[in-house]
Amino acid sequence: MAALPDILTLSEQLDAMLLGWLERHAAPVAADATAVAVLTVDAAHVAEIEVFCARWRMRVTRFGGGAKWQAVRVDGPRLPVIGFAQITTMYR
Numbered sequence: 001m002a003a004l005p006d007i008l009t010l011s012e013q014l015d016a017m018l019l020g021w022l023e024r025h026a027a028p029v030a031a032d033a034t035a036v037a038v039l040t041v042d043a044a045h046v047a048e049i050e051v052f053c054a055r056w057r058m059r060v061t062r063f064g065g066g067a068k069w070q071a072v073r074v075d076g077p078r079l080p081v082i083g084f085a086q087i088t089t090m091y092r
Contacts, residue, residue, distance in 0.1 A: 014052040022083055059074070061074075
């Protein structure tokens with residue numbers, strides 16, 4: 001019997017989704033173009049989101065929130081920030 005594939009972590013799933021988004025939406029931008037997004041995320045997933053963002057040179061700043069949700073500010077390279085913000089809208 002073949003081994004079952006490993007389940008992807010949230011940060012790995014986000015990597016795959018962002019790569020797909022970039023393939024469909026990427027347009028030439030200045031190398032130093034940046035963006036900022038304010039997102040509300042599940043508080044239990046903030047650590048994985050920070051791992052994902054670090055791989056894409058995005059910074060995460062936590063603010064506000066409660067036991068179930070956390071408001072975060074994400075800033076960094078323009079296209080990854082915009083792509084991540086759009087990906088999160090799929091989960092609302």
